[in-house]
Every structure is written in C-alpha cells, then in structure tokens.
Amino acid sequence: MSPFPRDARAEHPDGGADEAVDAPSVRPYMVTGGRTRPSGDDLPIEALVECLVVPTDPPAVPGQGAGPGAENRSSATYSAPRLASPSAAATASLAGPESRRILELTTGQYLSVAEISAHAHLPVGVVRVLVADLAEAGAVRVHGLTQASLSDPADPRSGAAALAVLESVLNGISAL
C-alpha cells in the first residue's frame, strides 16, 4: 500500500471521537478573578520564573514537638506581594494559595511556566496571569524572554547570535 497523498484533504478525518477534550475548568479562572490572560500574553510557556521574596517561617511553638523539616517547609509563609496600583482581582490572586504555591515552586530553582503549571495543577493560562501579577509586584523575576532562535532580520548581529546558540544546542545534543 502506498500512503495516500496529503492533497486528499476530503479524506482526512479529524482525529475521531476518542480524543476527549476536557470540559472547561472553571475553578482556576476564579483564581485570577475571571481574567484568563490579559497581561501574561507575551509570557512564553518556557519562560523561567525566579522567586524574589524570602519565605519567613512561622514562629516555632515550643513544646509542640516540631515535625520533620518538610512539614515546616510546606508551612513557610510569604508576605503577600503588593502591586503598585492593584486591581481588586490582582490583589486577591496574589494573596491566594496558587500564588503562594508558585513562590514555593520557584524558590531555589528556576522553573518554567509550563513546569509550574504541571506541578501546581493549574492551566498554563492561569499561571501566566499569576506570574505576570507576581512579576509586577516584584515578587518574581522572569527570565528567558530573549528567544535565541528568533533572529531579527533587521539586525544582522541577531542572526549570528541565534546561530551561536543553535551551535551550542547542536553540540550539546550530539554529546548526550
């Protein structure tokens, strides 16, 4: 049999019914006050997030038999980041457990928006909004917005820079 040609558009089924697309997840959008992605639009899913605020442990209660370190760590608190001129929705989202989770995840390691989304079980769109709010509040810094592979045709040097990065990637993969 020879594979049938790409031009046979009419014969080309669109996947079928077995590919279930999840129902809209309503709850996470409450987190952002209904904003799906007003400000995180430019935030690539591979952008790396770095927490800038220091977790402050809650005061130890004497005589209560402190648990193992992991428990203490999970109860670390952060002072809620503040926006310069916050909207009500943004303020609410910054104080929420989802933002706190993002700060925890990005403390001590760079983590991409995609990884935050996977670990925090939040859709990418929600993470984008929350990270944008946190960045605006100075609670996180975002890295990796220079996309090396994208060269600017107007700038001859950008092509060379992109080539240099690609060469490093090529050498790196080849040496794996």
Next chain:
Amino acid sequence: MAFPRSDVVAPAAAGPAVPQQGGQAPPTVVKIVVAGGFAVGKTTFIGSISDIEPLSTEAAMTEHSVGVDDAGMVSDRKTSTTVAMDFGRITLPGNLWLYLFGTPGQDRFLFMWDDLVRGAIGAVVLVDTDRLDQCFPAVDYFESRGIPFVVAVNCFEGVARHALDDVRSALAVPADVPVIYTDARSRAATKQALVTVVQTAMRRLAAGTTG
C-alpha cells in the same frame, strides 16, 4: 503588563535583594516542538531523552468574547477549553535548557500552536505511516509558517513499512525538509532526530543571513 523582549523584567517594586537561584545565572532556554497524531509516540519520544519525567499540563485554549464582570465593567471575557500537552527538559552544557513540547496535531488544536511555536528552534513531526493523514495538519502548519521541521517516521516494532521516498512524495514536502526514520523508544534515535531539527534550523538561518 507587557513583557519586553529583554533578558530580565525588572521588579516594579523593590523587594529584598535576593541572590540568583543558588548563585546560578538563569539558563538560556530553547525549545523544540514535537507534533503528530494520536498515539504516534510523542510522549515516548520526549521521555526517551528528557532529564525529567515527562510532565503533562493543560494548555488553556481561549476564545474571546466580551462580557460584563462582577463590578459592572465591560470585560474581555473568554471561554476556554483545555488540551493536554506533554513536555520534557534536557539540560545541556553551557547553561542551556532545551524544552521539548509535545502537542496533538489535529486541526482543531492548531490555534494554540502559534503560541507554542513562537521562538521554537523548530519541530519534529512524528508520523505513523499506517495513519499518514494524521500528520497533514502539522506539516501544513509548519510549512506555511516557515518553521524548520523534520518528518520523522516512527518505526513501530522496529519495522520500516514504507520507503522514505514514498513518504516524502505522499507528503509533498519541499526538498529541504528532512524525512527520516526514528524510533521513539530509542534515546539514540531521538537524539538524531533532534540533531536533524537543529541542523535544519541552522541551514535556514545561515541561508537567511547570507542572502
């Protein structure tokens, strides 16, 4: 807040000065997209080479519509549905992180790709020759956007059922698009497929910059 195309977004409000994560400069991030039909081996491909166990996330796909929010303000309401997206990460020397994003190649998911492929080095289109038609949307998409891509025929059971030339002519891809065999379960084969994508991207870039 707009994210400028600069390395770092300076915090608007000065917080306590905190050293960079573990004293490490932030890695340079690059990504390659892995597209293809259902069960063609995308997750297997990513898992064969990823440093981390492949993760799965919901990419929200949003549609715009105007609504009124609780405060009575007209807002840009969006309805959303989600689609699972797999990804992995490879740490490379020189503080480089390569992300591999696996995404379903069906027509109705294509509108999330603009976002996904922005800034990508290129793409691997995984193909099962028994269901060749499933890769048509992906091939059309990357071709029309000028995104460097490689057609990688996944050899289930290690058997090549069709000659690469036949696949090439059935897909009618341009001569500069490599058509190769791969085995999604094999780290070496996956590595070779990724090398081919990067080389293709470099050829494109070199051709573009020299003339």
